[in-house]
Amino acid sequence: MAIKFGTDGWRSIIAKEFTFDNLSLVVKAIGQYLDKKPRKNGIFIGYDNRFLSEDFALQAGKILAGMGFEVKISSEAVPTPVTAFMVRELDMSGALMITASHNPHQYNGIKFIPDYGGPADSAITGEIEAHLKVLMENNKNDSIGAPSLRENNIEYIDDFTSYKNSLLSLFDLDLIKNSGLKVAADMMNGSAYHIFPDILINYLGIDAIIINAHRDPLFGGKLPDPSEKNLDMLKKIMSGKNSDMGMALDGDADRFGVIDKKGVFLNPNNVISLCLHYLLKTRDYNIEDHVVRTVATTHLLDAICQGNNVRIKEKPVGFKYIGKEMLNGNIIIGGEESGGLSIKGHIPEKDGLLAHIMLLEVQSHLKREYDDFYLSDYLGQIYREFGAFYNIRLDIEVPQDKKMEVIRYFSGLLGDKIEGVEVTSLTDIDGSKIIFENGSWILVRASGTEPIIRCYIESKDEKFFNRLKEYVSSSIDGIIR
Numbered sequence: 001m002a003i004k005f006g007t008d009g010w011r012s013i014i015a016k017e018f019t020f021d022n023l024s025l026v027v028k029a030i031g032q033y034l035d036k037k038p039r040k041n042g043i044f045i046g047y048d049n050r051f052l053s054e055d056f057a058l059q060a061g062k063i064l065a066g067m068g069f070e071v072k073i074s075s076e077a078v079p080t081p082v083t084a085f086m087v088r089e090l091d092m093s094g095a096l097m098i099t100a101s102h103n104p105h106q107y108n109g110i111k112f113i114p115d116y117g118g119p120a121d122s123a124i125t126g127e128i129e130a131h132l133k134v135l136m137e138n139n140k141n142d143s144i145g146a147p148s149l150r151e152n153n154i155e156y157i158d159d160f161t162s163y164k165n166s167l168l169s170l171f172d173l174d175l176i177k178n179s180g181l182k183v184a185a186d187m188m189n190g191s192a193y194h195i196f197p198d199i200l201i202n203y204l205g206i207d208a209i210i211i212n213a214h215r216d217p218l219f220g221g222k223l224p225d226p227s228e229k230n231l232d233m234l235k236k237i238m239s240g241k242n243s244d245m246g247m248a249l250d251g252d253a254d255r256f257g258v259i260d261k262k263g264v265f266l267n268p269n270n271v272i273s274l275c276l277h278y279l280l281k282t283r284d285y286n287i288e289d290h291v292v293r294t295v296a297t298t299h300l301l302d303a304i305c306q307g308n309n310v311r312i313k314e315k316p317v318g319f320k321y322i323g324k325e326m327l328n329g330n331i332i333i334g335g336e337e338s339g340g341l342s343i344k345g346h347i348p349e350k351d352g353l354l355a356h357i358m359l360l361e362v363q364s365h366l367k368r369e370y371d372d373f374y375l376s377d378y379l380g381q382i383y384r385e386f387g388a389f390y391n392i393r394l395d396i397e398v399p400q401d402k403k404m405e406v407i408r409y410f411s412g413l414l415g416d417k418i419e420g421v422e423v424t425s426l427t428d429i430d431g432s433k434i435i436f437e438n439g440s441w442i443l444v445r446a447s448g449t450e451p452i453i454r455c456y457i458e459s460k461d462e463k464f465f466n467r468l469k470e471y472v473s474s475s476i477d478g479i480i481r
Helices: 020-035 053-066 080-089 122-140 161-168 173-177 195-203 232-241 268-282 300-307 319-326 352-370 375-386 400-411 462-480
Strands: 010-013 043-047 071-074 094-098 107-114 154-157 182-186 207-211 245-249 256-260 290-294 312-315 331-336 340-343 390-397 421-427 432-436 441-446 452-459
Touching: 020 053, 020 094, 020 107, 020 122, 043 053, 043 080, 053 071, 053 094, 053 107, 053 154, 071 080, 080 094, 080 107, 080 161, 080 352, 107 122, 161 195, 161 352, 173 352, 182 195, 182 232, 195 207, 195 352, 207 232, 232 245, 232 256, 245 352, 256 268, 256 352, 256 375, 268 300, 268 331, 268 340, 268 352, 268 375, 290 300, 290 319, 300 312, 300 375, 312 319, 319 331, 319 340, 340 352, 352 375, 390 462, 400 432, 400 441, 400 452, 400 462, 441 462, 452 462
Parallel strands: 043 071, 043 094, 071 154, 182 207, 182 245, 290 312, 290 331
Antiparallel strands: 010 107, 094 107, 245 256, 331 340, 390 452, 421 432, 432 441, 441 452
């Protein structure tokens, strides 16, 4: 069986591929990678609320301790952004996070976080996979033996006050504390189940109703993904409690979902745009400061940047590319449409807790300035300034041997017209992205792990947007039949 790191770690089904033996090989490969680097203050290990996560974390710790590393393990489930923060806070060689993020409950996984506190880039995971390949070949030939296990050099960490203080230092706490906001927060039985309610209630003094804040490895029978279809319970709680805002976090709390008092779900594209607009109006930035987004993320960010004389960069899909840009310290905001966001002064890793506290400040500001005015109203204000942007992601099943044919088809549309609108440019940094003369665009890219083509579509013209959706679906259907 091949073990391959995706855009953010390795994930697989528990007891099928994600076993203690396979995890041990992956951890040993990470240890071998780190053996070639200068030794810092050991390795931190965090884990989520999934089945056996704490046992997988201890197994990983024993292997690394057996390789001579000092190991610090969280004493309870913690979010991925907390794990990433601890790497930098404790000046460590790196961290492991045992999690399958927003995947179904049958899955678990492992992320490697290097010493800079963000997702490992492709060069790093490539080196780890090279070590892993040798280990697996040797293991197949029975020449490696069991990994060395040792419990000494392992320490447990239960104080994450430094993360909370660092996070909160980025915001106007008095504004939030004096807002009188009522919120509802769905922890989705994920790893933020202790730390985020503590921040809301004890640090910010928010009147908060917290739901699903207990460990349930089955996640209540739902996907631990804060998309609109999974937040019916949160909507009902909000309505009953007259909440100003509803917040949700995924399994490892690096992704966010938000609903405003009007019952409007704001997708990540809109949240990132809203946060950027607010930051540019309320913070001071240097001329070198700019914005970074992935190739699949809304161009509303580009319009806001253009209107404020701020540069913007486009990167491939995956927060590792945004995180790498953030290392220079002058990224105002980095975002991706799948729900990843971080800002200047924070870790180069997506953080759902950060996103929600940012939105608390925004809503507190709106309440103070306009009283009965909510996040969707603010988005409407932004649309009036820059135009409305309609966007969607379609996941279309495509056989593995047809994926490149689909991408080549869209790459060949340069110069063609759809509904009389010409395709004027092509970007191929990740899949194929065609851009029309009216600013509309289509991106098609192949999933690396599933027989799926992901199709992203955006336009400021609602009629043309709907036509593009039909065109993409019918074109791909014609190729695969």
